Amino acid sequence: MLTDEQIEKVRAEFAGELSKVRTSLSATKPQCIAVLAAVDSWVGANAASFNQALPQAVANNFSARQKLKLLRMIINARLEAL
Amino acid sequence: MASGDTLLIFTPLGNESPSSAYATLDLRNSHPVLDFDDATNEYAVFTSILPRAYSGGGLTVSVFFAMSSAVSGDVLWTFWIERIGEIQDIDSDGFATEYYADPKTVSGTSGIPVKVVRVLTDGTRMDHLAVGEPFRLKIRRTAESEDDTASGDAELLAVEIKET
Numbered sequence: 709m710l711t712d713e714q715i716e717k718v719r720a721e722f723a724g725e726l727s728k729v730r731t732s733l734s735a736t737k738p739q740c741i742a743v744l745a746a747v748d749s750w751v752g753a754n755a756a757s758f759n760q761a762l763p764q765a766v767a768n769n770f771s772a773r774q775k776l777k778l779l780r781m782i783i784n785a786r787l788e789a790l
Numbered sequence: 791m792a793s794g795d796t797l798l799i800f801t802p803l804g805n806e807s808p809s810s811a812y813a814t815l816d817l818r819n820s821h822p823v824l825d826f827d828d829a830t831n832e833y834a835v836f837t838s839i840l841p842r843a844y845s846g847g848g849l850t851v852s853v854f855f856a857m858s859s860a861v862s863g864d865v866l867w868t869f870w871i872e873r874i875g876e877i878q879d880i881d882s883d884g885f886a887t888e889y890y891a892d893p894k895t896v897s898g899t900s901g902i903p904v905k906v907v908r909v910l911t912d913g914t915r916m917d918h919l920a921v922g923e924p925f926r927l928k929i930r931r932t933a934e935s936e937d938d939t940a941s942g943d944a945e946l947l948a949v950e951i952k953e954t
Contacts, residue, residue: 719941720829727825727858727942730818732900736863736939737828 710748718744793847793953800836800927800949808833813931813946818856818901823945825858826931828938834946836927837874844921848911848954853929854903854947857896863940864893866932869908871916875923885928886917893937896944903947909954927951 710718719740726733735743758779759767770778802815802822813824813834826832851869870885878884894906910916919925931944 716829720827723828723859723942727828730858730900732861733859733941734861735941736860737941738939740941 709752715741715744715748795843796950796952797841797844797849798838798951800838800951802834802946802948804836805834806837806926808835816943816945818945821947823856823947825943825945826855826933828931828933828940828942828944831930831932831934834929836929836949837924838927839924840919840921842921844953846912848909849916850907850909850952850954851927852905852907852950852952853891854905854949856903856945856947857900857940857942858945859900859942860896860940861898861900862896864895864937865906865940865944866893866935866938867891867906867908868930868932869910870928871910871919872926872928873917873919873923874925875920884917885926886914888930889915890932893939896940911954 719737722740722744723733723737759775762770762775767775802824805813805815805824807813811830811832813826813832816823816825824834826834849871853867855865857865867890869889869891870887872878872883872885874880874884889908889910891906891908894904897904917925927949929946929949932938
C-alpha cells in the first residue's frame with residue numbers, strides 16, 4: 709500500500725497533467741485522494757489474481773517489478789487507444 | 791477619492807517573482823495568467839505606489855482567477871502588504887501580518903474567472919502605508935491548507951485594489 713505522502717504525490721501529478729491540458733475535472737483534492745487510495749487498495753487486493761492470470765510457465769521468469777511494469781505498459785497502451 | 795474607486799490594477803506581467811515558490815507565468819487563449827500550484831504554496835508580488843487620491847478608507851484587494859481544470863472546490867488566498875516608503879531596507883523583506891480571504895468556490899466552468907475579496911483596513915493591516923509611498927503586495931495561494939480543496943492550478947488573471 710502506498711503511504712499518504714505517496715498518494716498525495718500521485719494526486720499532484722495527476723492534477724498537474726490535467727492542468728497542463730486544461731481538462732475539466734469535477735473532483736476536489738480530498739475526493740481525488742479518496743479515489744487514488746481506492747485504486748491503490750484495489751491493486752493490492754488483486755495482486756495475487758493478476759499474478760495467477762499470467763502464463764504460469766513463464767510468470768516466474770519475471771520479477772515483481774517487471775510484472776508491474778508490464779501491467780503499467782498495457783494500461784498506458786489502453787489509455788492511448790481511448 | 792470616494793469609497794469604492796479603483797486605485798490600482800495589477801496584471802500577471804507585472805509580477806515580480808520571488809526567488810523560489812513562485813507562481814508561473816502562462817498563457818490561456820492569449821491571456822497572460824499566473825499559475826498557482828495545488829500542492830505547494832506559491833507566491834506573486836507586485837510593486838506600486840499608493841495613489842495620492844487615497845483618502846484613508848482602507849484597501850479592498852480583489853483577485854480574479856480561473857482554474858486550469860477544476861470545476862469544484864475552494865481556493866484559499868492570502869495577502870500581505872509591505873510598506874517600503876522611505877523606511878524599508880530593500881535588501882530584506884518587511885511584509886506585515888498575513889491576511890486570509892475566505893475560501894472561494896471556483897466556477898462551474900474552469901475558464902470563467904471568479905473574484906475573491908479581502909479588506910485591509912487602514913493602519914496595521916496596510917503596514918501603515920501612506921499615500922505617495924511605494925509598497926509591495928504579496929499574494930499566495932495557500933494550497934497546503936486543508937481549506938484549499940480545488941484540484942489543479944489556479945490562474946490569476948488580474949488584481950484590483952480599490953478604496954474600501
